[in-house]
Amino acid sequence: MIQVAVMGYGTIGSGVVEILERNRKKIAEAVKEEVHVKYVLDLREFPGSPVENKIVHDFSVIEADPEISMVVETMGGLNPAYKFVKACLEAGKHVATSNKALVAAYGTELLQIAASRNVNFFFEASVGGGIPIIRPLYTSLAGEEIQEITGILNGTTNYILTKMDKEKATFESALREAQELGYAERNPEADVEGHDTCRKIAILTAMATGHEVDYQEIYTEGITGITDVDFRYADSMGTSIKLFGSSRMEEGMVHAWVAPVMIGPSHPLYSVSDVYNGILVKGNMLGTAMFYGSGAGKLPTASAVVADMIEALTSKGHAVMGWDDNRLKLDHMKGSRSRFFVRIKGTAQERQEEAREVFGPIQVIELEHLDEFAVITEVMTEEEYENKAACLQGIRQRIRAEI
Ligand code: HSE
Secondary structure, eight states: OEEEEEEOOSHHHHHHHHHHHHTHHHHHHHHTSOEEEEEEEOSSOOTTSTTTTTEESOHHHHHHOTTEEEEEEOOOSSTTHHHHHHHHHHTTOEEEEOOHHHHHHHHHHHHHHHHHTTOOEEOGGGSSTTSOOHHHHHTTTTTSOEEEEEEEOOHHHHHHHHHHHHSOOOHHHHHHHHHHTTOSOSSTHHHHTSHHHHHHHHHHHHHHHSBOOOGGGSEEOOSTTOOHHHHHHHHHHTOEEEEEEEEEEETTEEEEEEEEEEEOTTSTTTTOOTTEEEEEEEETTTEEEEEEEEOSSHHHHHHHHHHHHHHHHHSSSOOOOSOBSSOOOOBOGGGOEEEEEEEEESOHHHHHHHHHHHHSSEEEEOOTTOSEEEEEEOSEEHHHHHHHHTTSSOEEEEEEEEO
16 A cells, blocks of 8 residues: 655645545556555644544654655645655655646756655646646657647636636636636736746746746736727637747747737637636647646646656656756747737727838727727737837737737
């Protein structure tokens, strides 16, 4: 019998315990031994729950128990998760985590400690919830030069944007629903300001390139500036607005960014709605592959943690995956190229020529009952856009457009 510990009995941690019980037979077959949860670390008590008698409040009980060979970290946040995970790896225990903040901030160091102790530090659940994406990058796609990863990587914001698009819901009511459904981070700012997506695209970029990525260098724009008026325009054009995390390797440069993007129905990520995530991976031999599934939520995310547990418990020592500490140089957002959707104060009749002089060829969109119009520009760099836009008064909104 293999004894494991779960640190953090919140949404994901309780999901892991539930899956280990519900799929007990299947998991025992895969591991070739029964997997038993010996401890659950949490500040709270859970009277009447299945883990009532396993709760410990003192981490050192887990750290010091030689019977525990595998620890699951589903606490979230950096403190005390970092300290505890590091101590577990140093004590020669495998760790599986769903904590993208931890992986983005300390992944390099934790991977190195795991390698030095011949154990595994796995984090499939940290990106894309239940969707296999980390493991495919170092197994199935190991022989590819990855040229692009673009994804809808945050279930909460995708849920909000879908509700605003399809049901004309307000931002606030859609966020509340996402929180009630257990998709949102403890602090919703991490979702809606794009920080969660930023950490996920940092992890994917590090996996794809094999080098450490400083997530703080990634240009990050959330969805708090997207309004019902933007969706009225999107609706009239048959487009939608999604929050993308993207990393594009072009001519030796890597552009990584997080921003809302207007896309049309022919874009492969167009129909990724609600809490679902979708991730496009472009390899130099493969072409484009798409990974799609439940990007957040208790059981899907816990399922990825359990898969990591099985791999760790059946692997012979340390699996070669992750990245080195040779930090990747990211290029400035200003050099990345796209079209732009721009809303301008005034009527198209009065101002479209002025907009054309500034931006060059444009497509003009007018809606009834608005004191403004919108244009779609040609493809240009962010820097070119900013220089041009500085010459035009009354710009109310600008969204990258891949249509
Ligand atoms: N808050 C995250 C999301 C949870 O909505 O995608 C899963 O990482």
